[in-house]
Amino acid sequence: MPRPKKQRRICGRPAFSCYKPNGVTMRELEQVRLLPEEFEALRLADMLSLSQQDAADKMEISRQTFGNIIASARFKVASSLVEGKALILKEDEQEFDNGYCNGSK
Known part of the structure; x- marks a missing residue:
């Protein structure tokens, strides 16, 4: 039996729920789903330029797990x-933690 998935800290939310090529309807496009943890990894590593260790600490996961998540996100x-392809930014199963993200924790 696999280990249960550890909850990740997610502070960033996408501005939109999907991005797609212009002039093509969603029905015609293959879709790629980006998980909230993958979006957060991109935000921390690529937008905020944090090291993998610092970003992993913020998400409360190991550096190796962060490395796996960011590699998956970048590939997608x-x-x-x-x-x-259409990039779908999935927002279920994860909770946005306002207290943590605003620095009160």
């Missing part, structure tokens, strides 16, 4: 851009 974004 790259394949979406290169192959013209």
Whole structure:
């Protein structure tokens, strides 16, 4: 039996729920789903330029787990851009932690 998945700290929310190529309807596009933890990893590592260890600490996960998450996120974004797929930013199962994100914890 696999270990239960540890809850990750997610502070960033996407501005929109999906990104897609112009001029093509969603029905015609293959979709790539980006998980909330993958979005947060991209935000911390690529937008805020945190090291993998610092970003992992913020998400309360190991550095190795963070490395796996960021690699998956980068692959999904790259394949979406290169192959013209819709990028769906999934927002279920994770809770946004206002207290933690505003620095009160």
